[in-house]
Amino acid sequence: MAGVSASAAVIKGMVTDVEGQPMAFTTVWVEGINRTTVSGLDGSYTLRDVPAGKHQVFATYIGRKKEAATVNVAGESATCDFVLDESTEVLPELFVTPTGETIEQFIMRMVAEHKKSLKEVVASYDCKGSIYWEADNDSTVYNMPSWMYKIVKFELSLFKLGKLCEIERNYPGLKFVLDKKLAFDGKIKGDKQVIAEMRPSLKQDGVDYLQNHSWKVDENVYDNTYKRFDVNKVRKMREKSLKAEQKALARGEDVEEDTTAVKYMGKYEEDSRDIFVLKHGKYEYHIVDELWQVKRMSVKDKFDERIYEYRELLPGVFLPVSYYQKVLFDMDTKNVCGKELDEMKNKDRSKMTDKEILKLDEEIAKRERFVNHKFWNMQRCFTWDYENIVPQPAH
Numbered sequence: 001m002a003g004v005s006a007s008a009a010v011i012k013g014m015v016t017d018v019e020g021q022p023m024a025f026t027t028v029w030v031e032g033i034n035r036t037t038v039s040g041l042d043g044s045y046t047l048r049d050v051p052a053g054k055h056q057v058f059a060t061y062i063g064r065k066k067e068a069a070t071v072n073v074a075g076e077s078a079t080c081d082f083v084l085d086e087s088t089e090v091l092p093e094l095f096v097t098p099t100g101e102t103i104e105q106f107i108m109r110m111v112a113e114h115k116k117s118l119k120e121v122v123a124s125y126d127c128k129g130s131i132y133w134e135a136d137n138d139s140t141v142y143n144m145p146s147w148m149y150k151i152v153k154f155e156l157s158l159f160k161l162g163k164l165c166e167i168e169r170n171y172p173g174l175k176f177v178l179d180k181k182l183a184f185d186g187k188i189k190g191d192k193q194v195i196a197e198m199r200p201s202l203k204q205d206g207v208d209y210l211q212n213h214s215w216k217v218d219e220n221v222y223d224n225t226y227k228r229f230d231v232n233k234v235r236k237m238r239e240k241s242l243k244a245e246q247k248a249l250a251r252g253e254d255v256e257e258d259t260t261a262v263k264y265m266g267k268y269e270e271d272s273r274d275i276f277v278l279k280h281g282k283y284e285y286h287i288v289d290e291l292w293q294v295k296r297m298s299v300k301d302k303f304d305e306r307i308y309e310y311r312e313l314l315p316g317v318f319l320p321v322s323y324y325q326k327v328l329f330d331m332d333t334k335n336v337c338g339k340e341l342d343e344m345k346n347k348d349r350s351k352m353t354d355k356e357i358l359k360l361d362e363e364i365a366k367r368e369r370f371v372n373h374k375f376w377n378m379q380r381c382f383t384w385d386y387e388n389i390v391p392q393p394a395h
Contacts, residue, residue, distance in 0.1 A: 009073045011047040013081040015039040015059055023061060023084055025324040025381050027309045031056040034127075034313065036321045038381040040175070041134050050078075062286075062298050062307050063087055066270060090266035090277055104262040107276055107287055108234040114292040115226040121317050124184055125389040131178040133380040141169045143370050144331060152331050152376075163209045165376070167202065175199055176210060182384070221308065221320045225294050228283070237261045270295075293318040303328045314391050322383045329376040337374070341367040 015026040022043025029036040030047055032055070039045040047057070052073050057080055059067045064084040071080045097106040144152065149169065156165045168174060176198040182190040195207060202210075241261040248254065265277040265284075274289040286296035295318055299306040305326045310318035332338065344364050349357055 008049045009052060009075070010077045011050050011055070011057060011071055011073065011080055012077060013045060013079050015043045015045060015061075015082045015084065017064075018083060018085050023064075025307070025326075025379065026059050026061040026064075026082070026084065027322040027324075027383075028057065028059045028082070029311070029321065031058065034321075034386040036383045036385055037130070038132055038322055038324065038383060040132070041379070059084060060309060062296055062309075087268065090268050102238060103264045103276075104278060105231075105234055105238060107264070107278060107292075108229055108262060109231045110292045111226070111287060111294070112229040112231045115229060117226075118184070118220060118222040121314070121392055122184065122319075123390040123392050125386055127182045127384050127386040129180045129182050129190065130383050130385075131180075131380060132383070133177075133378075134175040141165060141331075141376055142172045143366055144169070145337065145370075148331065148337065152329075156329070160213075161378070163206075164213075164378070167206050167209070168376075171200055171202060171206070173200075174202075178210065221323060225297060225308065225320075228280075228285075234262055288318070291316050291318075303330070313386055313389060317391070319386065320384060321386075322381060324381040325379070327378045329378065330374060331376055332371070332374045337367055338371050341371055 011030070015023045015028065017023055022039070022041070024039055024041045024043065026039040026043075026045070027036065028039065028045045028047060030050055033051065035047050035050060037045050037047050050073050054070055054072050057069050057071050059082040061084055063086070065087050067082045067084055069080050069082065071078050097103055099106060101109070141149070141152075153162045153165050156162045176195060179194050180190045195211065198207075238261060261280075263279045265279050267274050267276045267289075269275070273291075275295055276287045276289060278285045278287065282299050282301045284296075284298045284300075285294060287293070288295050293310070293312075293316065294308075295310050297308040297310075305324075307322075307324045308320060309322040311321045313319045313321075341364065344360060344367065347360065349360075352360070
């Protein structure tokens with residue numbers, strides 16, 4: 001990887017579930033030296049620039065049990081595989097708040113009252129950020145009919161992803177990692193990104209695009225996380241939900257669940273601390289008891305999945321260490337190719353030559369592959385490796 005000497009040791013391995021299936025985008029890190037990475041689509045991972053000696057290595061994925069292993073790095077590389085089982089069930093036990101508030105209001109208020117900006121908790125730090133992106137081998141951008149590809153590329157260009165779609169079409173199976181040195185002076189910033197790993201190799205315009213793309217690297221993930229915790233908004237949502245319940249009961253109707261309100265899901269224990277789970281629409285927050293810090297945050301719906309992982313890198317302060325996103329883009333929302341495929345299958349072959357039949361079958365096979373894999377998977381993960389963290393002095 002760029003910026004790492006050839007003699008630097010690496011820890012590598014595989015992450016699978018209990019059935020042996022690879023687990024992509026699992027956060028893997030080395031305790032103490034703040035080296036973080038994520039597993040690829042095949043479940044493999046590589047932690048670079050690890051000094052010699054014994055290290056505690058951890059693997060975490062939301063909804064799975066956190067696993068730990070001791071790895072002895074003696075030469076240029078060491079191997080450590082992880083098997084992640086389903087996490088301990090979240091317990092929806094009764095939680096009595098000391099103030100008489102609902103548990104949702106209490107937890108949201110405690111987070112809001114304890115939250116500080118990143119600038120208020122950290123004086124400075126240095127870190128290296130890495131973007132990992134790998135094309136799904138089942139993605140069929142390169143098999144898409146030309147007329148449809150032009151439409152999809154235009155639609156994606158509205159999200160500034162048209163060039164990325166073009167790159168995947170021309171280079172199926174592309175994988176790349178971008179490194180970026182980061183510093184902090186009230187906001188995250190960094191120097192020019194460098195291509196650390198890329199296969200197959202791209203033409204220069206593709207390299208320039210990937211290097212210059214923002215990838216949301218510059219946004220302050222820490223501050224943006226805590227902007228969501230607003231006590232007044234939670235109170236108003238709760239009042240609105242209660243009024244709706246009262247009206248429904250007065251009419252003798254069943255009370256419908258208010259999906260806009262924050263809902264307490266239960267708690268579980270991790271690292272000898274209770275973690276409370278709150279659900280708000282498609283967002284899920286994992287809150288550390290007493291510290292009132294976000295440990296995990298996830299966003300999930302039919303076409304979008306995001307997981308944010310945070311780690312306690314200063315006493316009582318959880319900083320973001322990985323961000324994973326998977327977006328499914330439907331390339332045939334109106335089922336145009338599906339209808340064309342049905343028409344091809346129903347063609348009268350009695351008057352066709354063998355050559356025409358062979359060509360038709362080839363086209364049907366191509367269309368079937370596209371229809372069966374018509375979602376373009378954009379999967380990426382950004383990781384932070386911290387060094388020289390200086391906390392703000394206590395007042």
